[in-house]
Amino acid sequence: MELTNGFWGDQGRLARVTSGPWVGRLLFVYPDTGAEWWTFVLDPPAVDGVPGDMYFRGNDEVGSLLEQWRVEWLPRDADEVELERVRFGWRPLRGGVDWLQD
Structure with a gap:
């Protein structure tokens, strides 16, 4: 699992x-x-x-779940931003974290 701010961004x-159990669903x-x-x-x-x-809690646990669920990351573009806004709407609540590498 990627543990850098470059991958996760601020949002x-x-x-x-x-x-797995959530096949076909979106995951933020x-x-x-x-x-x-x-x-x-x-x-x-x-x-x-x-x-x-x-x-x-735990980078290893999270990495394992993401592998088990075989998540496919959506490209970071305007369509992805709009999809997050419509389906989740959590990004306005987010900011970066200081515990990930730059």
């Missing part, structure tokens, strides 16, 4: 899950403010009417 990344992932804490937001959520956010 996190969008991916499509291609394996970002490093949280605490070292090695990560937030995943699933869309559509696992349970109707319940927010799809999940929190994990």
Whole structure:
């Protein structure tokens, strides 16, 4: 798993899950403010009417989940920005983190 600000940017990344229990769903992932804490937001959520956010601690655990789910990262472009805005809307709440490498 890439552990640099260059990969994650200030706002996190969008991916499509291609394996496991959430296949076909969108996943918004970002490093949280605490070292090695990560937030995943699933869309559509696992349970109707319940927010799809999940929190994990540990870079190795997160890397393993991303591998198991075989996430395919969406290109970082205007379409990806719009998709995040429409489906999640979390990016205005985000900022960079200082625990990742530059």
